[in-house]
Amino acid sequence: MVDPKEPKVALVTGSTSGIGLAIARRYAEAGYRVAVNGIETPEKAAKALATIGGDTPHAPSYFAANLADSAESTGLASSVLERFGRIDVLVNNAGIQKVAPVDELDPLDFQRIVAVSLDSAFLTIRAALPGMKERGFGRIINIASAHGLRASPFKSAYVATKHAVVGLTKTVALEVAEQGITCNAICPGYVWTPLVAAQVADQARVHGMSEEDVIKKVMLAPQPTRRFVQPEEIAEMAFYLAGEMARSITGTTISIDGGWTAK
Template identity: 50%
Template sequence: MSERKAALVTGSTSGIGLAVATAFAKAGMDVTLNGLGDAGEIESIRSVLEREAGVTVRYDGANLMQAEACTGMVESAIGAFGRLDVLVNNAGIQFVSPIEDFPVEKWNAIIALNLSASFHTIRAAMRGMKERRYGRIINIASAHAHVASPFKSAYVAAKHGVLGLTKTVALEGAMFNVRCNAISPGYVFTTLVEGQIPDTMKARGLTRDQVINDVLLAAQPTKEFVKVEQIAGVALFLTSPAADEINGAALNVDGGWTAA
């Protein structure tokens, strides 16, 4: 078994999760990827990252909507690497609708993936972390863990729940050198967001700059997107000795959105 730290990052085949997994691997951690996508593309991501970072990178396609799959993924990662040192819960989905029209199945799906999956993975990882007296758990929350927006009842509820879960786990792990923190991003620039800009320009009759500043970044005072690499940098910091006394915190990376 490798003596390197072992990390598991959910929702890590693209976006924030992939940036975090990449940062971890380049810092010398063995990594388990998880997420959706084309099988060939995922294998390419895995193999390139493994080769470039010089660590072991594996992929687990567990369906995080299912409790048993969450548990099995954690157990598989521990079996592969001998332990799990770092767990990042990042996977999530979104749906926007007035609450009176919000489909019940969408509510259930968002709560299952954005909140319950984090509970299941932490539950599966916690005992081993306590026994080894080391663990770093990072939950990717959101500015919506602190403030609400209309039409996002399930997402806001889930992210508020993630923050409560983070604080509770932080207290339970404190005496065992298990730290649990959250990162609360604002609007993050991803290919998914970029793809929405032309449609919004057409639908609202706005310029690209107007869409970015007046629609997407309306709540973000810096009028700048958060970069996935910035979130990854904060996650890597939370695994460093400098962050050993940060526990139960939510690090806001939102350009000042939640400062108001």
């Protein structure tokens, strides 16, 4: 069983920027011991740690791992378990994107997207579950996407991978439903992050538009609110799902997409 006096341990993959950084910060503010993951230079990693834990109860720890490599994904979870003894909350947030027509997409890019977003989620879940089962508590939160529920052109690898993450989420939830463990997927719409910002030029190229038109007519067009979701909005939901009052929420997708999937 989990000792309520002990701080919970949260591993957040891809947490040195964007959504992951906001989630790690939210957990750190609440007193979690946070394992931060990325592939940053020492200087950038230090900056991320300062942003997350500069004034929090427990200093976050950085774990470098390239999640495109299955051995490093497995090693990441093992390193966190070795350092902290457990993983109470696992947030699979790491993801990459490549915008291109199917017949122009490099198979290596397809494989890399699958490795980072799907394979790493499977491997970290696999490593974290035995301890969660032993303690009778665990929260697994997979950051999927509105593209896990809907498709868009020129994003075959990303859409396929996020659909798979949703399927993985449901399956894991059913397997552990009686063991105090939940597994859910958050499906954001367009969130203004470095990953999204990096897409603008690619989207402009494949659509034959200006970058300004891409933002207005491609990215924000599906979202009835016509605004980017903020990373802190995703972080607040991830924080709620990690708590005791979310114990009956499992195997579901939670859309934070400005109304995109309501249409």
